[in-house]
Amino acid sequence: MLQYQFSAGTAGLAFLGLGVGSMIGVVFFSITSDKYMKKKAAEADAAADAAGTAREGMKPEYRLVSLPAGAFFLPAGLFIYGWTAEYGVHWIVPILGTAIIGVGNLIIFMALQLYLVDSFTIYAASALAANAVVRSVAGAVLPLAGLKMYDDLGVGWGNSVLGFIAAAMVPVPFLIIKYGEFLRKKYEVKNL
Template sequence: MFMVFRLLSGCGGAASLALSGGTLADLVPRQQRGKWMALIAIGPIMGPTIGPVVGGFVGQNIGWRWVFRLMAICIGALIPLAAYTLRETYAPVILLQKENQRRMSLGLPLVSAGRDVSAKLKRSILRPFKLLFLSPVVLFLALYAAFCFGLMFLLLTTFSNVFSGQYDFDMGITGLCYLGMGVGTLGGLIAQGKFSDNIMRKRAEQRGGEPKPEDRIPLMAYLSWTIPVGMFWYGWSTDEKAHWIVPIIGSAFVGIGFIFVVMPSMIYLVDCFGPEAAASALAAHTVLRSVTAAFLPLAGPRMYESLGLGWGNSLLAFLAIAMIPIPWYFMKNGERLRLKSKLVL
């Protein structure tokens, strides 16, 4: 029963992750999307690190059931606010709605959107998968982001055993250990918001032309190395039973690198596909990384049992190193790949 309702909560929460990119493309000019995407991402990215801090103390003091009750109360309070404030942002739909309002006031027949509901639903469901499997831009960026997402969640699953078992922390203090990665992700988001748009503008000025989606990639190319560094750091410091602050610092490096892989890839897709298909591209991106984050941690217990924390995390670090060439390839060949992706639409 717990797994069924967990699945339902994931289905409900997926909408905001997929639709945020389309809304951003509708409302924000390309040159300003970096800072706004960083702001939008604070909730879904900081949640996995802040949640365990609150949940640890709530579960320890008033019981684990109150963890779920507290979440239900918070979500229930936000639903009316969302229903009242969230409005349509896609320009063609807004124009159609206004035209039909005008026609209704004049007693004229309404204008059809051109497709029935079933056709729209079918297209909305199939297009993200079509982009994922037929667009090289979406596929390779989603694979890289999915690996980093799964790696981060796999690392988080070790915190309870490491800090409660090895360092003898109670449930509440163990929850505080997640703040190391939280500080890393927050710092990455601040840097992403500050530098992403500036880098795009400067690269466009150097070319003497318009900004390109590939101008979002340098942050990923130059800073993705922090993920394997953090994995080595965390793995061997816990394996050697170093002071508890040492692995927490290592997890902060993983958080920084995670941001500089996932965020540029998302903004790249928004810039690449624009208002017409950004939501579908991000839906494909979200599906792959969410599935990876769900299933990759299942391999963790067996891997760490066989290899230990040191070599287990080193294996993941070596895989992260093997993926570092991906953003460099996009910086050189991204425009050619984008043309192939446009044909998919």
């Protein structure tokens, strides 16, 4: 707000980038997820029919096709937002950075939520509740450090810290896609 001399009324408009990016992320995920999932399930069933083995149908990992894209968008948006705001580049550029953050955030959120639902089937509500608890604790604790971090490091390096953490997590989607089925079978949820 101070960097760009926004009034209190217009400062809220800066969140439009995040909102528009989130909508783009939902549309992108919706289009890619269902088409890819159906295609992969049909290919797996055709291969099973050709081999004379049982059909497995849809695997939860098929939901993760867009997850790597989200994993790249999130740190990219953080770096763009942080450094363009740090150097006072025209106000639209940091807002475009927040739009990229919104795209990445929504793709990651949607892919992981649906992966949990598909992986835990009848225990999906418990899996989503556990996920919500972890997100809520992080959402309550991290802002306590955020103000000090931005005061000490500035917007550029503060967002770079978050961007580096997000960039370090980029391999995780690829690992889940590659080893997710193995881990699900090895650590199968038993009926309690």
